[in-house]
Amino acid sequence: MARLIEQFQRLPGVGPKTAQRLALHILKRPETEVQELARALMEAKQQVGLCTVCFHLSADPVCEICRSTSRDQSTICVVADSRDVIALEKTREYQGVYHVLGGLISPMEGIGPEQLHISSLIKRVSKGNIAEVIIAISPSVEGETTTLYVGQLVKPFTKVTRIAFGLPMGGDLEYADEVTLARALEGRRELD
Amino acid sequence: MYLKSLHLRQFRNYRDQEVYFTAPKTIVLGDNAQGKSNLLEAVELLATLRSHRATRDRDLVQDGTASSQITALLERATGSVDLALTLRHNGRRTVALNGHTLKRQIDFLGVMSAVQFSSLDLELVRGGPGYRRDWVDTLLTQLEPVYAHILQQYNLVLRQRNALLKQQKSRTDALAPAVDATELAVWDAQLAALGTRVIRRRSRVLQRLAPLAQAWHHAISSSTEHLEVHYAPNVSLENDDPLLIQHAFLEKVKERAIAEHAQGTTLVGPHRDEIEFTINQTPARQYGSQGQQRTLVLALKLAELKLIESIIGEPPLLLLDDVLAELDLKRQNKLLDTIQDRFQTLITTTHLGSFDAQWLQSSQILTVHAGQLV
Numbered sequence: 098m099a100r101l102i103e104q105f106q107r108l109p110g111v112g113p114k115t116a117q118r119l120a121l122h123i124l125k126r127p128e129t130e131v132q133e134l135a136r137a138l139m140e141a142k143q144q145v146g147l148c149t150v151c152f153h154l155s156a157d158p159v160c161e162i163c164r165s166t167s168r169d170q171s172t173i174c175v176v177a178d179s180r181d182v183i184a185l186e187k188t189r190e191y192q193g194v195y196h197v198l199g200g201l202i203s204p205m206e207g208i209g210p211e212q213l214h215i216s217s218l219i220k221r222v223s224k225g226n227i228a229e230v231i232i233a234i235s236p237s238v239e240g241e242t243t244t245l246y247v248g249q250l251v252k253p254f255t256k257v258t259r260i261a262f263g264l265p266m267g268g269d270l271e272y273a274d275e276v277t278l279a280r281a282l283e284g285r286r287e288l289d
Numbered sequence: 290m291y292l293k294s295l296h297l298r299q300f301r302n303y304r305d306q307e308v309y310f311t312a313p314k315t316i317v318l319g320d321n322a323q324g325k326s327n328l329l330e331a332v333e334l335l336a337t338l339r340s341h342r343a344t345r346d347r348d349l350v351q352d353g354t355a356s357s358q359i360t361a362l363l364e365r366a367t368g369s370v371d372l373a374l375t376l377r378h379n380g381r382r383t384v385a386l387n388g389h390t391l392k393r394q395i396d397f398l399g400v401m402s403a404v405q406f407s408s409l410d411l412e413l414v415r416g417g418p419g420y421r422r423d424w425v426d427t428l429l430t431q432l433e434p435v436y437a438h439i440l441q442q443y444n445l446v447l448r449q450r451n452a453l454l455k456q457q458k459s460r461t462d463a464l465a466p467a468v469d470a471t472e473l474a475v476w477d478a479q480l481a482a483l484g485t486r487v488i489r490r491r492s493r494v495l496q497r498l499a500p501l502a503q504a505w506h507h508a509i510s511s512s513t514e515h516l517e518v519h520y521a522p523n524v525s526l527e528n529d530d531p532l533l534i535q536h537a538f539l540e541k542v543k544e545r546a547i548a549e550h551a552q553g554t555t556l557v558g559p560h561r562d563e564i565e566f567t568i569n570q571t572p573a574r575q576y577g578s579q580g581q582q583r584t585l586v587l588a589l590k591l592a593e594l595k596l597i598e599s600i601i602g603e604p605p606l607l608l609l610d611d612v613l614a615e616l617d618l619k620r621q622n623k624l625l626d627t628i629q630d631r632f633q634t635l636i637t638t639t640h641l642g643s644f645d646a647q648w649l650q651s652s653q654i655l656t657v658h659a660g661q662l663v
Contacts, residue, residue, distance in 0.1 A: 202472065204452035204453035205452040207456075209453075209472060210469055210471075211469075238442055238445045238449065238479065239449070245475040245478060246472060246475045249474075249475070250471065274393060274395065
């Protein structure tokens with residue numbers, strides 16, 4: 098029991114109380130259900146790796162998005178993490194493909210460009226059949242640095258854009274904070 | 290603005306203490322190490338979210354407990370506000386206004402304003418440039434809360450860039466592959482962009498403060514003395530155009546590249562700014578006697594009071610931590626004349642002997658003993 102609680106507690110966002118609740122819940126469930134969970138965990142770990150093209154999580158060497166013929170293979174959206182791909186996919190707005198960097202440049206944590214999937218991105222872009230690279234990285238200090246860095250390297254090969262930052266939908270201008278408002282002003286565009 | 294009450298729980302040496310302020314002036318009386326300054330520190334934290342005495346929140350939380358709470362009821366011209374700040378051993382903070390927890394701490398700044406004057410402030414004249422930068426940063430944080438965000442971002446870029454320079458240094462020592470020039474250039478650009486915002490805001494606030502400080506200095510000292518407050522940014526500031534400053538910033542980074550590489554740290558930017566005080570064109574640090582240095586600090590503090598009042602439209606609180614006794618009668622009277630009943634003032638002292646009798650009469654006197662009011 099103590100071992101189980103300890104294991105749960107290692108999961109992100111789980112504290113001692115939640116870990117205890119999860120452990121008690123598991124013990125109450127029928128054995129078949131628990132086996133199903135254990136199998137799902139093991140299989141996910143064994144089968145899911147990274148796509149060799151875009152580095153998104155994938156059970157196959159090349160992920161579904163990269164294989165898809167209905168998607169625009171000439172537009173690449175660069176994100177920091179696989180979670181960002183999942184978030185963007187939910188919008189169903191984006192029809193291109195992705196490139197997951199696997200993190201952000203942060204010298205304090207010893208992460209430089211060589212630790213990220215940047216050279217593979219340059220290789221993809223340098224082949225010449227990419228029309229646009231969209232950088233969708235959050236505007237933190239590290240995100241900004243990574244965006245500028247990737248932008249500089251990709252620019253010689255194709256058009257580079259970055260997503261806009263500003264007010265959330267349904268958000269009132271008067272409640273927006275100054276930092277967000279300043280960014281929204283910076284990224285303003287002409288009304289058409 | 291008027292602070293009506295303060296409630297400290299597990300804060301420093303206070304276990305659970307409510308304080309009601311019943312007069313514009315409150316004298317907090319007690320022996321050393323009983324908790325007088327802690328009371329003022331709590332007010333300072335509510336106003337600035339910073340403490341000039343502690344760098345880690347765990348020092349503020351009472352030993353043996355996980356968190357401490359500071360709550361206050363503040364009367365402003367626009368109505369009364371409940372402020373609450375929770376400090377934790379692990380450094381996480383929660384702030385709330387009128388019972389609503391705020392998502393961003395920046396929104397908590399600027400609600401309550403205070404000017405702190407303690408014996409440590411003599412370091413403003415005597416100490417290194419870091420004291421003066423902290424002073425102007427604390428003032429800016431209260432006047433323009435967004436500055437807290439800009440400064441934090443700048444410091445983060447600075448730490449990241451220093452980490453990169455350090456890596457470079459160790460790499461060249463080992464004759465390993467050279468550094469990524471593009472990565473450094475990107476950090477340079479960010480340092481310059483954020484640094485420029487810090488420089489411009491510091492310059493702006495000092496421009497507004499300088500004439501006020503000068504006028505006060507004139508009034509307190511003999512009028513033959515002429516004070517100048519001069520901002521000396523590390524990256525020179527010839528005009529206020531952000532693009533030109535950024536350009537000058539990057540030029541200087543280029544100039545100092547070899548030195549930065551050798552030392553493995555960032556040598557250019559507002560983290561190396563200086564603020565110079567001169568009296569009759571002589572640096573106050575070398576020239577000033579003790580008394581003159583006190584006059585100078587007092588003039589700066591009075592200027593802060595007036596500047597905050599003129600910008601936010603309400604008189605801020607004044608916190609006098611053990612300084613009244615250090616001022617001679619003439620300066621004491623000057624200070625008390627200015628305060629009158631307009632600025633709510635909290636004063637700590639170990640004895641009442643040096644106070645004017647009339648003053649004592651109009652003040653509320655609280656006695657602190659071992660973290661409790663008696």
